[in-house]
Amino acid sequence: MSINPVLTTELPFALPDFANATPRDYHVAIEEGMRSQLGALAKLRQDGSPATVANVLAAWDRAEGPLRRALNVFFSAYASDATDEMIAIEQEIAPRLAEHSDSIYLDGGLYARLQDLSGRIGAGEAEADGEDRYLLDELLRAFRRAGVELSEDEQTRLRAMNKRLAELQSRFETLNREARVAGGLEVAEDELEGLTEEEKAVLETDGAYRIELVNTTQQPLAAKLADASVRRRLLASSMNRALSGEFDTRGLIVEIARLRAERATLLGYPNHAAIVAESGTAKSTDAILDMLVPLAQAALAKAREEGEELRARYAELNPGSEFTAADWTFVEALLRRERFDFDEADLGEFLQVDKVLDAVYAAAGELYGLTFKLRDDLVGHAPGAQTYEVHDDDGLVGLFVMDFWARPTKNGGAWMTNLVDQAHETGDLPIVTNNCNYTPATTTISWDDVITMFHEFGHALHGLLADTRYAGMSGTNTPRDFVEFPSQVNEHWAWTPGRVLPAEWLEKLEAASKFGQGYATAEVEISSLLDLVWHTTPLDELPTSADEVEDFERRALAKYDLVDDLVPPRYRTQYFAHIWGGGYAASYYGYAWSKVMDADAVAWFEENVDGDSPAMSLREAGEHFRRTLLAPGGSVDPMETYRSFRGRDPELAPLLERLGLTI
Numbered sequence: 001m002s003i004n005p006v007l008t009t010e011l012p013f014a015l016p017d018f019a020n021a022t023p024r025d026y027h028v029a030i031e032e033g034m035r036s037q038l039g040a041l042a043k044l045r046q047d048g049s050p051a052t053v054a055n056v057l058a059a060w061d062r063a064e065g066p067l068r069r070a071l072n073v074f075f076s077a078y079a080s081d082a083t084d085e086m087i088a089i090e091q092e093i094a095p096r097l098a099e100h101s102d103s104i105y106l107d108g109g110l111y112a113r114l115q116d117l118s119g120r121i122g123a124g125e126a127e128a129d130g131e132d133r134y135l136l137d138e139l140l141r142a143f144r145r146a147g148v149e150l151s152e153d154e155q156t157r158l159r160a161m162n163k164r165l166a167e168l169q170s171r172f173e174t175l176n177r178e179a180r181v182a183g184g185l186e187v188a189e190d191e192l193e194g195l196t197e198e199e200k201a202v203l204e205t206d207g208a209y210r211i212e213l214v215n216t217t218q219q220p221l222a223a224k225l226a227d228a229s230v231r232r233r234l235l236a237s238s239m240n241r242a243l244s245g246e247f248d249t250r251g252l253i254v255e256i257a258r259l260r261a262e263r264a265t266l267l268g269y270p271n272h273a274a275i276v277a278e279s280g281t282a283k284s285t286d287a288i289l290d291m292l293v294p295l296a297q298a299a300l301a302k303a304r305e306e307g308e309e310l311r312a313r314y315a316e317l318n319p320g321s322e323f324t325a326a327d328w329t330f331v332e333a334l335l336r337r338e339r340f341d342f343d344e345a346d347l348g349e350f351l352q353v354d355k356v357l358d359a360v361y362a363a364a365g366e367l368y369g370l371t372f373k374l375r376d377d378l379v380g381h382a383p384g385a386q387t388y389e390v391h392d393d394d395g396l397v398g399l400f401v402m403d404f405w406a407r408p409t410k411n412g413g414a415w416m417t418n419l420v421d422q423a424h425e426t427g428d429l430p431i432v433t434n435n436c437n438y439t440p441a442t443t444t445i446s447w448d449d450v451i452t453m454f455h456e457f458g459h460a461l462h463g464l465l466a467d468t469r470y471a472g473m474s475g476t477n478t479p480r481d482f483v484e485f486p487s488q489v490n491e492h493w494a495w496t497p498g499r500v501l502p503a504e505w506l507e508k509l510e511a512a513s514k515f516g517q518g519y520a521t522a523e524v525e526i527s528s529l530l531d532l533v534w535h536t537t538p539l540d541e542l543p544t545s546a547d548e549v550e551d552f553e554r555r556a557l558a559k560y561d562l563v564d565d566l567v568p569p570r571y572r573t574q575y576f577a578h579i580w581g582g583g584y585a586a587s588y589y590g591y592a593w594s595k596v597m598d599a600d601a602v603a604w605f606e607e608n609v610d611g612d613s614p615a616m617s618l619r620e621a622g623e624h625f626r627r628t629l630l631a632p633g634g635s636v637d638p639m640e641t642y643r644s645f646r647g648r649d650p651e652l653a654p655l656l657e658r659l660g661l662t663i
């Protein structure tokens, strides 16, 4: 019916008609998507016939279809090419999408229809398989987390809390940004020894020099600044930002933490972290602590060993002066140069963009039997993107769109998106994108870029190899503490000798990458624990005023033996933007959680395909990973998919070994 280029399904693979889509078409498609979803859900709610999987769950997934497609397509194009018109659309739709979601998840009639189906399945009156039951349970939980079971008065209170929290979080972001800017350090030119002329020029305005702070506690320039007193002033400025004066964030933090705790109680949960854990793989805060505490403690123990080495080298260079946290990255960089120095330019012949993409494809061929065919005739989501048809032994798998190139309108970094989600209900094959930021003249990339290309392609494989009934549960539509794991596993295949680099180079790179892992892991996991303590502490034990915040932080870390002045958290409470501003409250652990599964999964591959008489070929091992872990996407409890892949729960030991840690 629709001839909107965003929604049309007439092109091969139902690829959106990017060549003809205007910003207005995106806007109209999103509007149409919201309207049609509400219309279809109204029918679902009012349907008088007995509830079945077909008229509830399949209808639910179908109702979401046009909006899902419009948003997938819009956000893919927006991230890669955010013109002013696209930015204006994003700002206009963001609050409306939040309202739209509330109007669905606080709809008691819809909830009742889902419960009705659940009751009929329980009584054996309606048929459902595991995938149906899981989707239904997830939907019922999402309604409860949104507050559908509350009384009208309570829902009014909840809405007021949500609104207040949104305001506070946004004010925190602004204040934290201002505190960071205000924390910048004025320095004299002769204090900048160790920096190149180019680096100095970046710091200079009208003859005055200023070092701006970055988000983290440790500041990147400290690794280069030879003057210890500047390093000390810089670290102090970083750690003390947002603690006093007009940019003090602590009052906001106290109110946010208390409101989140209060809201959790209203929703019937022990604390905010419990709500977050329930919607993830971890399921409980105890499970998170069981992973996080030993990891953080082992990392801190290793960091202390590293610290002894650094202290000794520092003493040789500066007899009699004390080694502090401000000297850490400086001495570490020095030792790194002394031990592992080599010129990455020597790797250039191996790291050409096209060769690396061929290697990424070759790994997917060896593991999953995939082949890739360029489709010059199909236009991707961004100018200059290349489109490939993906096949396996059984035929067509989907479409992969690669957007390598940087442009002024593109987000930084690298990422994957879905344009179309695979689903048996709709018959759609997946279309996924990968996006990098290479300047168009680039021919060779760095080793870090190589790892990133394998990483993002790991997300792409999760989308491409999806094999599920419902689009909403397909591929990378999994919890946040799970979704990074398959992509991290794919990084491993960059390290196969001869695939990208010869073995001798890989050995050098591996030795260099292990150095300093104690500190790097400790500073992150100490922050993870801080996040968790803030979001598991009961309301009556949370600070009630700004003055109590620093003491709360210190006691939280002391409880787990994680206080060490040489190893401060990567983010202190008052500038921990992930948890107070962004959407990572009680979720920062997710990075470590997926790394545990990643290292444990890679260990499985090593156990089964390495050695003189391996249990299976790489292709067989890949097939097992594909069928048990990638194909189910979010259609099964992610811990269950993990168990069906590994035969047991994930264990911490392989990650500890990878990082060179022991407990």
Ligand SMILES: [Zn+2]
Residues within 6 Å of the ligand: 455, 456, 459, 484, 487
């Ligand atoms: Zn990722």
